[in-house]
Amino acid sequence: MDPVDRPLRVDAARNRELLITAAEEEFSAKGSEVSVVDITRRAGVAKGTFFRHFATKDDLIAAIVGRHVGALIDVAENLREATDPGEGLLDFLTVAAAQRQQYDVSFLLRAGDDDERVVEVRNRLYEAIGVLVDRARATGAVRDDIGATDVILLMCAPNHVVEYLSSPPPDLWKRYLAIIFDGLRPEGAHPLPGREPVAVQ
Amino acid sequence: MDPVDRPLRVDAARNRELLITAAEEEFSAKGSEVSVVDITRRAGVAKGTFFRHFATKDDLIAAIVGRHVGALIDVAENLREATDPGEGLLDFLTVAAAQRQQYDVSFLLRAGDDDERVVEVRNRLYEAIGVLVDRARATGAVRDDIGATDVILLMCAPNHVVEYLSSPPPDLWKRYLAIIFDGLRPEGAHPLPGREPVAVQ
Amino acid sequence: MDPVDRPLRVDAARNRELLITAAEEEFSAKGSEVSVVDITRRAGVAKGTFFRHFATKDDLIAAIVGRHVGALIDVAENLREATDPGEGLLDFLTVAAAQRQQYDVSFLLRAGDDDERVVEVRNRLYEAIGVLVDRARATGAVRDDIGATDVILLMCAPNHVVEYLSSPPPDLWKRYLAIIFDGLRPEGAHPLPGREPVAVQ
Amino acid sequence: MDPVDRPLRVDAARNRELLITAAEEEFSAKGSEVSVVDITRRAGVAKGTFFRHFATKDDLIAAIVGRHVGALIDVAENLREATDPGEGLLDFLTVAAAQRQQYDVSFLLRAGDDDERVVEVRNRLYEAIGVLVDRARATGAVRDDIGATDVILLMCAPNHVVEYLSSPPPDLWKRYLAIIFDGLRPEGAHPLPGREPVAVQ
DNA sequence: AATGAATGAGGCTTCATTCAT
DNA sequence: CATGAATGAAGCCTCATTCAT
Secondary structure (H helix, E strand, O other): OOOOOOOOOOHHHHHHHHHHHHHHHHHHHHOOOOOHHHHHHHHOOOHHHHHHHOOOHHHHHHHHHHHHHHHHHHHHHHOOOOOOHHHHHHHHHHHHHHHHHHOOOHHHOOOOOOOHHHHHHHHHHHHHHHHHHHHHHHOOOOOOOOOHHHHHHHOOHHHHHHOOOOOOOOOHHHHHHHHHHHHHOOOOOOOOOOOOOOOOO | OOOOOOOOOOOOHHHHHHHHHHHHHHHHHHOOOOOHHHHHHHHOOOHHHHHHHOOOHHHHHHHHHHHHHHHHHHHHHHOOOOOOHHHHHHHHHHHHHHHHHHOOOHHHHHOOOOOHHHHHHHHHHHHHHHHHHHHHHHOOOOOOOOOHHHHHHHOOHHHHHHOOOOOOOOOHHHHHHHHHHHHHOOOOOOOOOOOOOOOOO | OOOOOOOOOOOOHHHHHHHHHHHHHHHHHHOOOOOHHHHHHHHOOOHHHHHHHOOOHHHHHHHHHHHHHHHHHHHHHHOOOOOOHHHHHHHHHHHHHHHHHHOOOHHHHHOOOOOHHHHHHHHHHHHHHHHHHHHHHHOOOOOOOOOHHHHHHHHOHHHHHHOOOOOOOOOHHHHHHHHHHHHHOOOOOOOOOOOOOOOOO | OOOOOOOOOOOOHHHHHHHHHHHHHHHHHHOOOOOHHHHHHHHOOOHHHHHHHOOOHHHHHHHHHHHHHHHHHHHHHHOOOOOOHHHHHHHHHHHHHHHHHHOOOHHHOOOOOOOHHHHHHHHHHHHHHHHHHHHHHHOOOOOOOOOHHHHHHHOOHHHHHHOOOOOOOOOHHHHHHHHHHHHHOOOOOOOOOOOOOOOOO
């Protein structure tokens, strides 16, 4: 009578979807100063419904982060076998930035550090990126003094950087991704100070 | 008897300093979600004292931004005549990042968009950076498809990037500044998409 | 499913009533220096509840004024056809004073000058009073050098006047209404200086 | 060495005067919502000075009330021997209203109920008015069912009444004083309900 | 299960009053 | 004595969260 994992919830998992989407839109439009009501209003549901789906506002954020990271994992895993590993890594970074440009929730990335599921999915992403970086480095597409963690940290910079403009052209991030990626190439590389940090978080 | 501009107030400008410092520390530690009480508690003064010194929380932020930007202007202007313009630009970016590493208030840079004094001082900074970039480009130290605005936007990235780590090694930003600066060099530069955006703000 | 104007909210319009009543009592007891907490405490609800019902303290005041003025309009309109117009006007003033004696919020009348609905309802009251005054003057029940605005201004005096006593007998206002109304009669009238002011507000 | 009552304070009783005047002007201009800084700013002294002269904001108010009441006493006593007692009473009411029109502090009248000196001076005023009323009634200038307390209560009405207009013509109060005084005359007087209340406060 | 009303902690700001200079 | 900085209670309002309907 009490289905082990979770019963198929009626069609009302639809609300969960509505809420997440609404939240992404709101965060993307207004930055971090978004209230629960803002979200429910956009989702067209009542406040109570919000808390039926997410025990906490932070839980919603964790869900968003989880979903975004999940999407990135898919991208990274699909590029694992790319014929040109350098191209593959660049593709990954491009898709990653494009995705985050749509709904800018990068400022949320540091959130959810204490959510177990977020941590887990994040680790899986880091592994997947590690594969891409290793292959790219092996073929000489990127300099050999950088590692997966470096790429992970730099990954959000293109989106972040354009936010200093009040209304940035929608594709501006491509410009800064190009510059940063050029910095990752072996040509004209100057030796790096310090060493690659260990893992994220 | 009626000092023209404003007399130097007693030694109780000490409190102003305490408040600014406390605010920098708090912002640096907790990000933008810092309350006035947080600040006064750390400064060790009463709430009312805060508002004697800053009519508004936003005024405090404007003061902090103004002071930081001011410091950057000094740095940039001192490097205007650097014998090696490429080195001069890199020095500027290094000092800028080092300064901001102490108290990271870069996210405040977007604040104060409506504070006249902040806007003015910001413009002066942008001009000063423009000089450095132009000279560096003229000597071939940086690629010729980038401009001052590009540099301005990328300037905060090294600091920002390391913040994804919960306790980053104190000098890690140098690593990412090096990578990004390598991306600005002409060697191995791939053509950039789009065009340099117009001014900031 | 989507009630056009606004559905009658549950029985929790009871709280709205509680709040308005509490506010009237507080204002009546303490004058204009009444805080939101004072009101909620008397109403027995939490602070948040106040703001669920009234976006602003001023909104509450507008609601109170609106309701009182509305009640006065009803009275005035019911007396429009009074067989004895002089009696009708006196009745109006009597009912008006009696009503305000219960909760003296006359000082609130100046409030809400910027609330559109208050202004509108106030204008309707003034028109209704105008009718009563015109009829009374036509029959010689009141002197012919006074007008509606005069009556409107004098209307609150009986209540106001008794407030200089710390605990006035409950019917004392009747005494001063009588005196003032005698002053409005043609018998023994001395010519008035100045002219009737134009409209209120 | 410690002069019995109070030594002649240097020329610095001047500040006391400055403060009272400034306060009257501020109250008159802005109503009851006047802060201590508002007053000191207009007086051109520092906040500390305020509290050297008045232990409390309420003390200042008591002082203002006391001074105004004192002025009224003078007027009343000067009219005690008026040849035409009816004219005398009307003169008193006229001067009283004119005086309060200059600095409208009538709303302060209820203040100072607990200040001993205010109470005392107020009682003296009431006695003086009593004399005027008694004489006027004796000569038939005013109806014989009213007394001093009635007049005292009605005294402020002309000023108060015009305040419902946002910017009343400066002499409008004369109009309402005329009406009210007509109500006090014997001609056309209708019997009054209730009885004259006992003393004020 | 959905709704939206109620709650109360917490945020910014004002202001009377005290106190060091 | 005067000054003006410091204090902290209190005011209005927001918002995440709980709960009755």
